[in-house]
Amino acid sequence: MAISSVSVAPAGGNDAGLSGGERTTGRSVLLIEDSLAQAAAYSAYLKRAGYAVEHAPDGEHAIAVLDDRPPDIVLLDLILPGIQGIDVLRHMRNRGSTQPVIVMTERASVDIAVSAMKEGADDFVAKPFGADRISVTVENALRERDLGDVVQIYPENYERKSFHGFVGASGVMQSAYRLIESAAKSTATIFITGESGTGKELCAAAVHSESKRANRPFIAINCAAIPTSLMESEIFGHVKGAFTGAVCDRHGAAMQADGGTLFFDEICDMDTDLQAKLLRFVQTGFLRPVGSSEEIKVDVRFICATNRDPLDEVKNGRFREDLYYRLHVVPVELPPLRDRNEDIAAVARHLLLSISAQEGKAFKTFSPEAENILRGYAWPGNVRQLENIIRSVVVLNDGDVVTPAMLPAQVKRSSAGLVAESSPEVEDGADEQSVRSLREIEKESIENAIDACHGNVPKAAALLGVSPSTLYRKRQAWSRD
Amino acid sequence: MIDPFSAVLSTPEADRSDAFGTAPLDGWLDKAALERLADDTAIDLMPQLVDIFVSELRGQAAMIEAAAKAVDLSSLARESHVMKSSAGTFGLPRATRLAEQLNAASKANDADEALVVAARLLATIDPSIQALLQTYGLEGQIEAHGAAHGGT
Numbered sequence: 001m002a003i004s005s006v007s008v009a010p011a012g013g014n015d016a017g018l019s020g021g022e023r024t025t026g027r028s029v030l031l032i033e034d035s036l037a038q039a040a041a042y043s044a045y046l047k048r049a050g051y052a053v054e055h056a057p058d059g060e061h062a063i064a065v066l067d068d069r070p071p072d073i074v075l076l077d078l079i080l081p082g083i084q085g086i087d088v089l090r091h092m093r094n095r096g097s098t099q100p101v102i103v104m105t106e107r108a109s110v111d112i113a114v115s116a117m118k119e120g121a122d123d124f125v126a127k128p129f130g131a132d133r134i135s136v137t138v139e140n141a142l143r144e145r146d147l148g149d150v151v152q153i154y155p156e157n158y159e160r161k162s163f164h165g166f167v168g169a170s171g172v173m174q175s176a177y178r179l180i181e182s183a184a185k186s187t188a189t190i191f192i193t194g195e196s197g198t199g200k201e202l203c204a205a206a207v208h209s210e211s212k213r214a215n216r217p218f219i220a221i222n223c224a225a226i227p228t229s230l231m232e233s234e235i236f237g238h239v240k241g242a243f244t245g246a247v248c249d250r251h252g253a254a255m256q257a258d259g260g261t262l263f264f265d266e267i268c269d270m271d272t273d274l275q276a277k278l279l280r281f282v283q284t285g286f287l288r289p290v291g292s293s294e295e296i297k298v299d300v301r302f303i304c305a306t307n308r309d310p311l312d313e314v315k316n317g318r319f320r321e322d323l324y325y326r327l328h329v330v331p332v333e334l335p336p337l338r339d340r341n342e343d344i345a346a347v348a349r350h351l352l353l354s355i356s357a358q359e360g361k362a363f364k365t366f367s368p369e370a371e372n373i374l375r376g377y378a379w380p381g382n383v384r385q386l387e388n389i390i391r392s393v394v395v396l397n398d399g400d401v402v403t404p405a406m407l408p409a410q411v412k413r414s415s416a417g418l419v420a421e422s423s424p425e426v427e428d429g430a431d432e433q434s435v436r437s438l439r440e441i442e443k444e445s446i447e448n449a450i451d452a453c454h455g456n457v458p459k460a461a462a463l464l465g466v467s468p469s470t471l472y473r474k475r476q477a478w479s480r481d
Numbered sequence: 482m483i484d485p486f487s488a489v490l491s492t493p494e495a496d497r498s499d500a501f502g503t504a505p506l507d508g509w510l511d512k513a514a515l516e517r518l519a520d521d522t523a524i525d526l527m528p529q530l531v532d533i534f535v536s537e538l539r540g541q542a543a544m545i546e547a548a549a550k551a552v553d554l555s556s557l558a559r560e561s562h563v564m565k566s567s568a569g570t571f572g573l574p575r576a577t578r579l580a581e582q583l584n585a586a587s588k589a590n591d592a593d594e595a596l597v598v599a600a601r602l603l604a605t606i607d608p609s610i611q612a613l614l615q616t617y618g619l620e621g622q623i624e625a626h627g628a629a630h631g632g633t
Contacts (some may be wrong), residue, residue, distance in 0.1 A: 037534035037567045044522035044530070079562060106566065128569035131521035 025050040027142060030071040032062040032088060033104065034080050038127070042075065045131035051138070059083025063091055073142055074101045075134075076121070078112060086116060093120040100141035104129075114311060126321070133325065140188075140329045147182045147330060164206035166199060167350045168343030172335040176203075183330045184210030189282075191327055192305035194334030196466045197382030200305035201265055203334055207303055208261040216260030221253045224266035224469030231274055233290045236281075242291025254287050257300045266469050267304040267327070268313045272320065279323045302327060307470070337379040337386065345371045347383060351390045352402065359394050366402045373404055377411050380442070385465030410445070443478060446471060509605070509612040514572035528617045534571045535610050535619075538564070542606045545583075549599040557595055558587035561602070573609045576602065 029051045033039040036057070043053045054071065056062035059080045066074070066088075074092070078085035089101055103124040105113040113124035122144070125137050161169045163177040183190050184207045192200045201220055208218040226234050233242070237252030254262055264270070270278065281287045282302060286295040304327050306313075313319035337344060349365060356363040366374065379385055389408060397406045404412060449460040450471070461468040519527050541564045548556035565580035579602035586595040614620055 035537060035563045035567050037530070037537045038563075038570060040530050040533045041518060041522065041570050044526055048522065079559070106562070127566040130517055 024052070027073065028052045028054065028071040029138065030062065030065055030074045031055045032059070032075065032080065032085065033077045034058055035077075042134065045134055046138070048131065049135040049138070059085065059088045062088050066092060066097065067095075070097065070099060072099060073138055073145075074099055075104055075138070076101055076116075077104050078116060086119060089116060089119055089121055098145070100145050102137055102141055111315075114315070117311075125325075133322070136325055140325070143186065143188055144330055147179070147186065147188075161346065162350075164209055165202045166206070167347045168340055169346070170340040170343045172340050173343060176332065176334060179330075179332055180206050181210055183207060183332065185212075186330070187301060189302040189304070189327050189329040190332055191310065191329065192303065192332045192334065193310065194305075194307065195336045195380075195382055196307050196470050197379075197384030198334040198336055199383060200307070200334060201263065203332060204261070204263040204265075204303040204305060208263075208301075211261070211301065213260045213301055217257050218261045218263065219253045219257035220263040220265060222265045222467075222469075224269040224467065224472070228271045228274070231271065232277065235274075235278070236287045236289050238290035239292045242289070246291065249289075252287075252289065254281065254298050254300060255289075255296065258298050260300065262300040262302055264302070264304040266306060266467070268306040268308045268310060268319050269469055272318070275320045275323050279320060279326060282323070282326045337382045341375055344375050344379075344386070348374050348386060348390060351387050352394070355387075355391050355394045359391075361394050361398065362400045363394055363402060364400045367404070369404050370402050370407060373407055373412055377414050380438075381465035388463065388465040443474075446474060509573065509575060509609045510616065511572040511574045514569070514574075515616070518570060518572065528619060531571070531613055531617050531619065534567060535613065537567065538576075538606065538610065541567075542603055545599055546603055549596055549603075552592055552596070554587045554590060554592060554595060557599060558584055561587060564602075568609075571613070573605075573613070575605045576609050579605060 027050075029046050031039055031042055031046070031053055033042065033055065034057050039055050039057070043055060046053050054065060054069075056065050059082050062074075062076075062080075063083065065071070076085045076088060080088075085103070089103075092099070092101065100122040101120065103113045103116045103121045104127055105116075105124055106127055113121070113126075117124065122141050123137055125134060159169055159174055160177055161167070163173075163180070166173060166177070180203060190204070190207050192203050194200050194203075204220065205218055208214060221234060223231065233246075233250070233252060235252050235254055237250050237255055238246050240246055240248050264278075281298075285299065286297055288295050310319060310324055310328060314321050314324050337347070345366070348371070352363050352366065355361075374386070381388075389411060390402075392408070393402055393406050399406075446460070446464065449464050450457060453459040453463070457471050458468045461471050464471070515527075518530070522530065541560050544560045545557060545564075548554075548560065561580045561583040565577055565584060568576040568580055579598055583595060583598045583602055586598055
């Protein structure tokens with residue numbers, strides 16, 4: 001039987017020589033892949049999803065195409081004959097090319113892919129993969145780049161001092177405000193990262209408020225605060241008799257959020273079995289309450305957040321890679337308070353006025369010395385820690401100006417330490433032997449707080465200005481040491 | 482000392498699969514993977530895709546054979562790297578698994594293990610190709626392959 005010679009066109013050839021798709025996105029993909037068989041399959045996947053595909057079988061051809069007719073997005077195999085994939089990526093970034101680059105790698109080479117992301121790749125996908133995976137990844141990367149372009153066209157000088165509960169006019173917060181605003185207008189899933197206390201839930205609520213779903217429910221669920229055994233029912237609900245204690249039908253968070261936004265805080269703490277069920281819900285929009293045989297269609301926009309590095313969680317097998325790809329569409333990273341030092345005084349004054357009003361006190365401002373101390377502290381618990389300290393100051397003192405004497409010794413000491421660190425003068429009486437590691441100090445503070453609260457971890461967490469999951473995680477890590 | 486690679490290769494062609502373990506012809510294919518590929522592309526594209534894949538697989542097998550004879554671990558690593566992804570996509574589970582093992586042994590500079598695995602991998606290629614071509618009605622390619630290799 002004669003086989004027609006269907007080949008994947010080398011550089012310069014378009015469309016990989018394979019027929020397939022009917023719809024078109026108007027977007028072009030450069031597929032850099034030395035295996036013709038894999039290139040043929042991937043081209044067919046992408047063409048079917050509506051992309052125009054050009055194939056380059058090696059690094060030299062790829063660079064020629066990139067310089068001659070830049071595509072909208074690049075799919076890059078890292079291991080190529082001759083010029084390596086990583087060098088193609090460097091060539092692009094050195095020339096200022098901003099097209100998204102998705103690295104295609106072996107499952108066992110995720111480390112290499114992560115290194116490529118540090119060199120400027122936008123995402124990676126592990127081989128072998130199917131059409132669904134690559135289409136979602138390409139679509140996400142293009143959508144994220146489009147949002148980035150929208151953010152760029154906002155006037156640089158359009159500065160805001162506050163935004164949906166956030167306070168601060170620093171450059172990093174201006175970028176965050178613009179990103180939230182742009183992302184909210186799309187229907188894309190938002191993945192928020194940031195240390196504890198940086199305002200991840202505030203950010204999720206801001207996205208909801210700026211979106212077309214603003215007049216529909218915003219439902220938040222903390223994956224670290226609810227026991228694993230109850231989590232499925234919390235999210236998907238249950239029917240009467242599903243388990244002991246299920247005395248009536250109950251709607252879960254997902255159904256409560258129908259038409260609105262469903263926010264999963266601490267998503268990386270979710271049990272892996274439940275991650276599989278969540279993936280199915282994210283993919284299909286259908287859920288099945290615990291104990292029910294019926295599937296229910298629910299329309300929600302997903303937002304999730306974590307204070308961990310989600311890629312690290314994927315790499316270590318704690319977070320499903322396929323769920324990561326479904327959820328990690330528009331990443332928003334919230335800066336820690338220490339990285340926006342110029343905002344500390346404004347945030348502190350805002351909190352002081354608000355808390356004073358709540359507590360019926362007369363505090364109006366901070367003395368310049370007190371502000372300096374606040375600015376000199378590292379705020380490991382971020383805004384939540386600052387808020388708790390100000391509440392403690394307001395409750396325990398009277399007056400209209402907060403002075404250094406009213407601030408906790410811990411803040412004054414650490415703040416002074418930071419000043420001394422940057423000063424050539426060494427404080428009298430201080431010596432290197434007396435310096436303790438931050439880890440040691442943190443551990444002692446946490447254990448003291450838990451003792452003071454008679455073992456009540458959530459209460460200790462509230463006093464420390466962090467979430468309970470942070471304390472559980474840290475204690476677990478110490479027990480492994 | 483017996484060279485394990487030559488020992489397996491000197492086995493008559495028809496018996497090479499015994500070195501790996503006998504299996505019915507359709508046992509060489511992961512039909513679910515092939516159905517997924519057809520769903521993801523188009524069923525009428527499959528013969529063309531399989532044709533491209535088989536040509537490439539034969540070339541890779543020839544290069545692996547040459548690299549094994551020369552005990553060239555770096556070429557073995559390179560060729561097995563490409564083969565493991567392609568074979569996974571095109572539903573050849575045994576070739577995929579052995580290509581992975583060959584890749585790992587070559588990268589670990591374990592020449593003895595690499596040569597044994599290379600021989601076992603090469604023994605899976607012909608039956609895998611045969612099963613694949615038969616599935617898509619491309620038996621003419623089997624004859625062409627047999628002729629090119631002096632056929633047994």
